[in-house]
Amino acid sequence: MQWESVIGLEVHVQLSTQSKIFSGASTAYGASANSQACAIDLGLPGVLPVLNEEAVNKAIKFGLAIDAQIADRSVFARKNYFYPDLPKGYQISQFELPIVGRGQLTILLENGTKKTIGVTRAHLEEDAGKSIHDKFAQYTGIDLNRAGTPLLEIVSEPDLRSAQEAVAYLKKLHGLVRYLDISDGNMQEGSFRCDANVSVRPQGQAEFGTRAEVKNINSFRFVEKAINFEVERQIDLIEAGGVVVQETRLYDADRDETRSMRSKEEANDYRYFPDPDLLPLEISANQIASIRGTLPELPDAKRIRFQQQYGLSESDAAQITDSKEMADVFEQILSLGSKDAKLVANWLLGEVTAYLNKYSQEVQNAPIDAKLLAGLFIRIEDKTLSIKMAKEVFASIWSGEGTADEIIDAKGLKQVTDVSALEALVTQVLTDNSAQVEQYRAGTTKVLGFLVGQVMKLSKGQANPQMVNQMLKDKLDV
């Protein structure tokens, strides 16, 4: 039977405020345990939460960017459950009246088509603290520094049909929160976390199957693996005559599997009610208009501009504008004297991305920058460097050996484009390889590659291969 997977994602984004959503404690990452957990975060008796203006503004900014309705009136609710890293016994969240209503996000699929993914809602809530289970034999240690950090929970419609689509949506969302500067998006530090609701159904069936919620997915790679595992598990289960039960499952990256979290089952009754400590939040049209005025150029608009202004293909433009930092580097390079936008795009998506992935780095903190790259690309454009030489120079720039020009000088890497110098080499190769010349003239034209290789060898790799190719042809074809 052909199966179709149906996936919806819940993404928790930590908003990059200075202080917590309901208290004046710092949200800085990595501080000494419990040094940023005040009486409000600890839920001591008699304290009252006061809402952080900036958390509200960042949520509105996100809503506007996905074309969602911003609620003129939204309400905070208590989500009740017991866990030691939730000192109050409830999480302040939003339930019936979230701040951001229905919106949408368009993703570009691998086959080049676009797909619009619905965003059901986004609401403000507080993060919980951290439980440390492996430090003490008898106890669990609790660090409440994270308790009260503002979160925006973004819930998608079940519009995603494969793990690849889920990753594309997640990357798009990640790029968007970075563009909007509402979160640092750091997945290692937990600023951008994802739960996936996964179900399967026979191809063509209208009703959804029973879904399982997969938690604890904290990298793009794991999202794909966790969803694929869960889809396979459900298909195998149904095909073996079993039924999928609605449950919460935890993804274990070390074992690449999901497993049931039974303890979550009975607790799945949160008894939400409006939080009496917080009044309804009203947002005026003026406030929305003024925030709209602060929106930067967003990825889709930037992609279209890059296609029009620089003649990039849709796919190249989309990949470059996925990340604001990459898009900025692209434009900086072109403003620093490099002229060939297509060449710049190819390098950024090829060699540069390969190095970033290899060394697990982001473009903004890599050992290369727009200035160094522009210096390299200018030398490709003026034909000082062949592509092969440029890759060598790039590797040296990456390892901190200097600018392109410094490395070219130090290594004597200059492409020979002087016609008379090349003529001499070409003539010599033709004289030395009369057998191949005869073969070529007898119709075995593929020996041309061999002859080009001989010239390149003679020039110690510095001859311009396109010129050598043309000159050899000119001489052989007479």
Place this chain on the structure above:
Amino acid sequence: MILDPEQLYKIANLAKLEIAEDTVQPLVEDLSRILSMVEQLNGVETEAVWPMAHPLNATQRLRQDRVTEPDKRTELQSIAPAVEDALYLVPKVIE
């Protein structure tokens, strides 16, 4: 509305309350009476009424995003039953 013992146990479990067996029947009766009293609200016509999220006719004041709380860990941890390496200790809980 009549609450049955099974529902009582479920609520108690969610609230992490232990219910002694001999208190089940009186509790079921008390809670059922409370529910019946509140049930009268179901008879009120609310079609044109906005759900009230808060009894005060006011809206939420916002705070500027500034760090105003100093580190009072020592003070706060002095009232905690068990602390080690700056962490609050609780009985082992693990998924």
